[in-house]
Amino acid sequence: MGSGAVADGACVQWGYGCRGLACVTGWESRFLSSGLHHARRDQGCGYCTFNGLVLAAQVALAAGAGDVLILDLDAHCGGGTHALIAENPHIWHVDVSVDPFDSYQPSERTTLDIVADAADYLPTIAQRLRDAQARSFGLCIYNAGVDPHEDCPEGALAGITDQHLHEREQLVFDWCRDRSLPVAFVIAGGYVKPPRMDEAKLVELHRLTLTAAARLA
């Protein structure tokens, strides 16, 4: 990749950061890109070139948002995010995964669950959100990966269906709405490999996130 392409990519990610900033005074914001949570400070990782989640959180903090919660429900662990927020006491990280890729040792401000049974998936997310209620946040940045779906060629936990992801998105956006907590989200992990997961099916899954978010508008 040439330096121009790198610069363009950085601009896109900074654009996402600005979306997060706009969200501070709004209600819900979205950016239809993905590939963010594995990137480190000095290198990309796992299809992620820059960590737009942390960039957005830092922009929001600079604008006076108050503490920021990064909620990561992509199938894979957000090790890049964990590394980048280690020194920032105002960014918190709730990470519920189904695949150990990019796992890490959680810290005081980070929780990491790697769910192995589909029956535990939604209850684990619900419990982590209940736990997070103990703190006051000014912004939630949501990494809405759909790769926990059982038909996804990467990530995929057997038994995670469309209905699970539908209920997950309702849970997340209702939780934000009930707390008047502004939320910015990105679509994330979702991979095409016909016939189990073709493009139309993947779009259908991402629409679950958009539809749940639109109810807040």
Ligand SMILES: [Zn+2]
């Ligand atoms: Zn993923």
